[in-house]
Amino acid sequence: MSGVRLRSRSSLGVSLLVPLALIALTMAVGANGTPSLRDTVTLILCNLIIVLGLQVFIGNSGVYSFGQLGFASAGAYTAALLTLPAAFAALQTPALPHPIASAQLDPLLAILAAAAACGLLAAVVGLPLMRTSTLAIPISTFAFLIVFYNVISNWDRMTGGSGGLVSIPRTTSIESAGLWAAAAVVTALAFKWSARGYRLQATREDEVAARSLGISVTGERLIAFALSGMLCGIGGALAAHQSGVLNPTTFYFGATVTTVTMMVVGGSRSVFGAVLGTIAVSTVNEVLRNVEGGAHFLGVVSIGRTPGLAAIGVGLILLATMIAMPDGLSGGRETGEFGRPRWLPGELRPRDPVVRIDRTGVAPIDRGAEPPPGTANGSGTDREALRAERISVAFGGLRVLRGVDLTLRRGEALGLIGPNGAGKTTLVNVLSGFLAPDGGTVNLDGIDVGGHSPARLARAGLSRTFQAALPFPHLSGLESVAVGAMGVGVGRRRAVAAAADVLERLGMREQAMLPAGSLPPASQRLLGVARAFATGPRYLLLDEPAAGLSETEGEQLVAILRDVLVDFGCGILLIEHEMSVVMSLCPRVQVIDDGVTLRIGSPAEVQADPAVVEAYLGSSYLAAANA
Amino acid sequence: MTELVQNLIDALALGSLYALIALGVTVIYSVMDMMNFAHGEFIMLSAYALYVLAGLPFAVAVGGALVTGVLIAIAAERVAFRPVRKADMSAQLVTSLAVATILQNVVMAAVDARPKSVATPSVISESTQVGAISVPNLEFLTLGLTAVVLVALGWLLYRTRAGLAMRAAAENFEMARLLGVRADRVIALSFAVSGALAAVVGVLLVMQTGQVSPTMGLTPVLVGFVAVTIGGFGKMFGAVLGGLLLGIVSSFLGAYLPEGLAPFRDAIVFSLPVAILIFRPQGLLGAATGEARV
Numbered sequence A: 001m002s003g004v005r006l007r008s009r010s011s012l013g014v015s016l017l018v019p020l021a022l023i024a025l026t027m028a029v030g031a032n033g034t035p036s037l038r039d040t041v042t043l044i045l046c047n048l049i050i051v052l053g054l055q056v057f058i059g060n061s062g063v064y065s066f067g068q069l070g071f072a073s074a075g076a077y078t079a080a081l082l083t084l085p086a087a088f089a090a091l092q093t094p095a096l097p098h099p100i101a102s103a104q105l106d107p108l109l110a111i112l113a114a115a116a117a118c119g120l121l122a123a124v125v126g127l128p129l130m131r132t133s134t135l136a137i138p139i140s141t142f143a144f145l146i147v148f149y150n151v152i153s154n155w156d157r158m159t160g161g162s163g164g165l166v167s168i169p170r171t172t173s174i175e176s177a178g179l180w181a182a183a184a185v186v187t188a189l190a191f192k193w194s195a196r197g198y199r200l201q202a203t204r205e206d207e208v209a210a211r212s213l214g215i216s217v218t219g220e221r222l223i224a225f226a227l228s229g230m231l232c233g234i235g236g237a238l239a240a241h242q243s244g245v246l247n248p249t250t251f252y253f254g255a256t257v258t259t260v261t262m263m264v265v266g267g268s269r270s271v272f273g274a275v276l277g278t279i280a281v282s283t284v285n286e287v288l289r290n291v292e293g294g295a296h297f298l299g300v301v302s303i304g305r306t307p308g309l310a311a312i313g314v315g316l317i318l319l320a321t322m323i324a325m326p327d328g329l330s331g332g333r334e335t336g337e338f339g340r341p342r343w344l345p346g347e348l349r350p351r352d353p354v355v356r357i358d359r360t361g362v363a364p365i366d367r368g369a370e371p372p373p374g375t376a377n378g379s380g381t382d383r384e385a386l387r388a389e390r391i392s393v394a395f396g397g398l399r400v401l402r403g404v405d406l407t408l409r410r411g412e413a414l415g416l417i418g419p420n421g422a423g424k425t426t427l428v429n430v431l432s433g434f435l436a437p438d439g440g441t442v443n444l445d446g447i448d449v450g451g452h453s454p455a456r457l458a459r460a461g462l463s464r465t466f467q468a469a470l471p472f473p474h475l476s477g478l479e480s481v482a483v484g485a486m487g488v489g490v491g492r493r494r495a496v497a498a499a500a501d502v503l504e505r506l507g508m509r510e511q512a513m514l515p516a517g518s519l520p521p522a523s524q525r526l527l528g529v530a531r532a533f534a535t536g537p538r539y540l541l542l543d544e545p546a547a548g549l550s551e552t553e554g555e556q557l558v559a560i561l562r563d564v565l566v567d568f569g570c571g572i573l574l575i576e577h578e579m580s581v582v583m584s585l586c587p588r589v590q591v592i593d594d595g596v597t598l599r600i601g602s603p604a605e606v607q608a609d610p611a612v613v614e615a616y617l618g619s620s621y622l623a624a625a626n627a
Numbered sequence B: 001m002t003e004l005v006q007n008l009i010d011a012l013a014l015g016s017l018y019a020l021i022a023l024g025v026t027v028i029y030s031v032m033d034m035m036n037f038a039h040g041e042f043i044m045l046s047a048y049a050l051y052v053l054a055g056l057p058f059a060v061a062v063g064g065a066l067v068t069g070v071l072i073a074i075a076a077e078r079v080a081f082r083p084v085r086k087a088d089m090s091a092q093l094v095t096s097l098a099v100a101t102i103l104q105n106v107v108m109a110a111v112d113a114r115p116k117s118v119a120t121p122s123v124i125s126e127s128t129q130v131g132a133i134s135v136p137n138l139e140f141l142t143l144g145l146t147a148v149v150l151v152a153l154g155w156l157l158y159r160t161r162a163g164l165a166m167r168a169a170a171e172n173f174e175m176a177r178l179l180g181v182r183a184d185r186v187i188a189l190s191f192a193v194s195g196a197l198a199a200v201v202g203v204l205l206v207m208q209t210g211q212v213s214p215t216m217g218l219t220p221v222l223v224g225f226v227a228v229t230i231g232g233f234g235k236m237f238g239a240v241l242g243g244l245l246l247g248i249v250s251s252f253l254g255a256y257l258p259e260g261l262a263p264f265r266d267a268i269v270f271s272l273p274v275a276i277l278i279f280r281p282q283g284l285l286g287a288a289t290g291e292a293r294v
Helices: A009-031 A035-061 A068-083 A086-092 A107-129 A136-154 A174-192 A195-205 A207-212 A217-243 A253-266 A271-292 A309-324 A424-431 A454-459 A477-487 A492-505 A521-534 A551-568 A579-585 A603-608 A610-617 A619-626 B002-032 B039-052 B058-084 B089-110 B137-159 B161-171 B173-178 B183-209 B218-231 B236-256 B259-279
Strands: A295-297 A301-303 A385-395 A398-409 A413-417 A439-444 A462-464 A539-543 A571-575 A588-593 A596-601 B127-130 B133-136
Touching: A009 A035, A009 A174, A009 A271, A035 A068, A035 A174, A035 A195, A035 A217, A035 A253, A035 A271, A068 A107, A068 A136, A068 A217, A068 A253, A107 A136, A107 A217, A107 B259, A136 B218, A136 B259, A174 A195, A174 A217, A174 A271, A195 A207, A195 A217, A195 A477, A195 A492, A207 A217, A207 A454, A207 A521, A253 A271, A253 A309, A253 B089, A271 A309, A309 B058, A309 B089, A385 A424, A385 A571, A398 A413, A398 A424, A398 A439, A398 A571, A398 A596, A413 A424, A413 A579, A424 A439, A424 A462, A424 A539, A424 A571, A454 A462, A454 A477, A462 A521, A477 A492, A477 A521, A492 A521, A521 A539, A521 A551, A551 A579, A571 A579, A579 A603, A588 A603, A588 A610, A596 A603, A596 A610, A603 A610, B002 B039, B002 B133, B002 B137, B002 B161, B002 B183, B002 B218, B002 B236, B039 B058, B039 B089, B039 B183, B039 B218, B058 B089, B058 B183, B127 B137, B133 B137, B137 B161, B137 B183, B137 B236, B161 B173, B161 B183, B173 B183, B218 B236, B218 B259, B236 B259
Parallel strands: A413 A571, A413 A588, A462 A539, A539 A571
Antiparallel strands: A295 A301, A385 A398, A385 A439, A588 A596, B127 B133
């Protein structure tokens, strides 16, 4: 399609190769060391897989789960029970069903089975948990960890109880652990940079903006949660096959704190960070663990037996990181993202016609026998409209909207104006599904869309922007806009092409590769508009796009909008209380005040209406003007 | 009938204990939007004060536990939580996890990883006959203390200037600051109150089990978190309700679960919030928090 890419090939290569090289280096150190070092390094590589599992969910969603070690534990038990020699199984787990007890699977098959079981378990557990809020997820996943621990500790005849299992075949070599870790790195990076990964990252950056782009927060979190559970399960399974022993506390609270620390120290948004953090924290941990048993330094300082020293060290590292370096060692970047991006995508130039966003893979709202979207141009037919009727909203006793009607036709620009507090934003919140009205109906192309979520409406072709820019600070401009297209189900490659096109049309070529958080407010604002355009809307609601901008910036924005309105051919509702902005863009204007419609007409008609003038300037002004 | 009444009193006593834990978590959450993992360690350290002060009269040791709880809480706020006050709630939660880990393992290194027994006055472990039923004195004490604590907290929040500042900060922290409420002081006060609540719980736990251990705070903090989740974040009344509910369910499960399932009581109890959250993602009371608003 086009040569536009989210990152250069060299950046991609470096991001992938550096963590893999780090793993290879770790393996080399371990393989050439003593047998005990070999064992230690193998376990570190198993831990790395678990930490990468944490990164997939926590790093991309920004939501903490303290339950992932439960999946590591589940994976370890699954793999252990599937490979335990029959005689030992009969002794340790007498109630285990015969097919499992006597399975004695090939270790590789057992690990694959553990991966599948943990992915499934995480999906089932996540189904209810992911529906709760960003704050309830850490708590309910923590509850899951304890529930799981409680079950395996007490189900003696199936799991060996709190005494755990011994004589698990020790089949994990440093090489196999390293290969699995490398595969986990590739998986984590591939996920992060997939359309799904970007959609999830968008919910981390700004949940509200993500929903307005068609992204289902719950759905994206659930998929990452399941993938994360799978990776953690593999790490746990390999670890059980490394150490040969397993009990309920192997993967419990202590391991949770340690692995979370590894992820945070490295920088949770980065896969490279997970690798770096695991190696760094493991090294400190090992040194401290040796000191725990008593040690002498240079024959001068001697320390007696101090249990808990390693854990204190981990706790202090975690605390120091949170206070002094919350983005971790990597700063949240992949290795290819260090330094200022010098690379600008090659073919950021407009094509003709505009890249058409067809929402492949997304179930559109059933439109009966109507023609597919995007075929009609100019002013739409009567049914091709966003139509709100008798909308009323009250906050407590305050009636903000009192029976407002609004019709936005395909291809027209309608201005919505009114003084502060007139109810403009509330109306947009109702139209875009963010607020359920107390009365009235909203119709999209003849379909009643009352009660539809913002994400569903965005996928059906209704997009909006907000009074605040709501940028995705850690995503580049190009990524931010591409997420808009990904949000409505467009594949990654096509989404990037569409984003490049939109950015070029809005004159934002220079900002495409910079993190959105580093851009000036005016650019962030424009990026918000670009993001909404990238969803390929048929109706676009712009809530005061010029708010907070200087007069010049506002005028530039209006000029840009005027140029692109025709290109995109969607119906636009422009909210402003600055009359002049609306007058210059919209042939039709609706004025609301105090929750009711005052007037609908051309800019000239509206301006001449005494009721409108009164609403804006008060009756005394009107009286004075008439006198 | 007698058995039911007996079980009901047991349940109320456990529910009160849980409500005290949940209140300790909520007092801090309501003011600075932080779920404090280290609350369990505030409880644990207060309990260890009883162990350390074992030779002294028990009342003095309890006073020592209260002072310990308050001081540890204030110190943790000053050293660890103040620097991350502006961070998002996930970062604050992880910071409190770090504090919990450090405190837990410092006790492990300084005392012992194994539980230590603590002698308590014998009157606490005795029971009083009320009609046909015999009620452990500890349950009277728990119920009585909870009532006293609730009244005291109510008085603090609704009858004092400091309480007014706390409520204002809980309502809208930034606005309260702009109106002259001193942020550092209000937050320190919240931690002091939370530490005192933790100490009460720590003392009651020691009386109940007769021992202390470095990990004794883990289950209580989960209890507190789950109760708060059920009750709706940041609502004092919700915390009390969530704690009571969790305690009552736990207690009745303990009494009526068939023998084979009895060990799984905690698993069932802690699955409860999931069941509730499926139907009410925002908790039993109050609007969704932790949920972004438009």
